[in-house]
Amino acid sequence: MGPVEPADLDSTYFEAAARARLPADIWDFMQGGSGAERTLAANRAQFEHCRLRPRTLVDVSTTDQSLTLLGSRLRTPIGIAPMAYHQLFHPEGEVATARAAGRAGAVMVAGIFASRTLEAIAEAATGPLWLQLYWLRRRDALAAVVERAEAAGFRALVLTVDAPRIGRRLRDARNGFAVPAHIRAVNLDQTLMAASHRSGQGSSGIAEHAREQFDPSLTWADLSWLRERSSLPIVLKGILTAEDARLAAEHGVDAVVVSNHGGRQLDGALPTLAALPEVVAAVPPTLPVLLDGGVRTGTDVALAIALGARAVLIGRPVLWGLAVDGEEGVARILALLKAELDDTLALLGRPRLADLDHTAVARPAGSAAPLATPTPDQCR
Ligand SMILES: Cc1cc2nc3c(=O)[nH]c(=O)nc-3n(C[C@H](O)[C@H](O)[C@H](O)COP(=O)(O)O)c2cc1C
Ligand SMILES: CCCCCCC(=O)C(=O)O
Secondary structure (H helix, E strand, C coil): CCCCCHHHHCHHHHHHHHHHHCCHHHHHHHHCCCCCCHHHHHHHHHHHHCCECCCCCCCCCCCECCEEECCEEECCCEEECCCCCHHHCCCCHHHHHHHHHHHHCCCEEECCCCCCCHHHHHHHCCCCEEEEECCECCHHHHHHHHHHHHHHCCCCEEEECCCCCCCCCHHHHHHCCCCCCCCCCCCCCHHHCHHHHCCCCCCCHHHHHHHHHECCCCCHHHHHHHHHHCCCCEEEEEECCHHHHHHHHHCCCCEEEECCHHHCCCCCCCCHHHHHHHHHHHCCCCCCEEEECCCCCHHHHHHHHHCCCCEEEECHHHHHHHHHHHHHHHHHHHHHHHHHHHHHHHHCCCCEHHHCCHHHECCCCCCCCCCCCCCCCCCC
16 A cells, blocks of 8 residues: 555645635635634534543454444444535535445435435435425425435435524625526526525625525424425434424434534524533433534544434535545545544544443543533533
8 A cells, every 4th residue: 555645634635725726705605604603613612622531451453433323324423414506516516425425334414405416416325315404485395305305215304493594604795605507406496596696785695595485484383294294204403402402302303413504504602512412411312413513533523422422414524525526535535534533433442433422521621530421511
């Protein structure tokens, strides 16, 4: 084997290379958050703040990061978060991303605003696919997409609940960002889509589109509408509190994603790693809790799993990889994160995911011993 490419040792290479390649407004749309970007920064800061407690003299000659999630066997707990319009980053768009996810044995959540058809994505995928939904005013369009996803072999529906409207994304507003005309949310009726391609003074096409098409009246009672239309598991993405986690469990959802939308919605919302323990504590142990937001290394993945996440979803780094080298770039990002997680499991003395529990995470500065049970302030 020859020397390893320096790029494959550190995802920040992909970040810098993607920045050099992408037009400034597309870079800002991807990389940015909302408001003063406090939550965007806090997601990362929380991972930086937490420390691991390694155990020694444990046989780590074999490590294993595989798991079963909502009935699918996965080779890694690192999945791909739903993100709109992958063709902004590479001409093959979601098809390239799906191929790379399959190579890694990772789940991919395709977005309802995918720029490739659900059928093309499903044909390219060799691993499990879930479909993310926004609650559209046009319920007929939503029902049609759900039906197509089920027919194409998607295995779960992920309803995003933190976006009754789009957050105040100042970069997009300053840039008058609009999705270029040749890139389309091809799974939706095009008459629904016009606003996302119009840029306005002091606003963005994305924000205007959401105002027109997203139904902000969505409540817990509406979940039955989705349940009636599909037998697929339902996952809620955007849960940050014990109160909502409890309601999600009471409404029979199959999993929740602790997410603040990568700091793109409510600025000032708490970072996901800080929200995780209270969400985990509020739901039955059988209900899978996932996390996204700021996960950038295998160490981050281990921290999230130790604090109760069953799996994590990765956002922006996937798009960095896609922008740099299409399928190959995403495959390299996933391979890097998997290798980092493998090293972390071995060096932490917890060779399987099941060995990772709250005792692997240090209490806040000044505390010596682990707690008997995780607490909401662990690692805060
Ligand atoms: C460019 C971009 C587009 C996104 N589009 C969607 C979307 O269509 N639906 C959704 O639920 N979340 C969307 N998200 C949020 C991600 O699913 C995820 O919550 C977030 O990116 C995770 O944070 P990270 O980027 O720090 O890993 C998007 C994020 C980005 C960066
Ligand atoms: C006009 C389509 C809205 C796409 C929103 C994508 C998204 O959620 C994001 O964070 O950006």
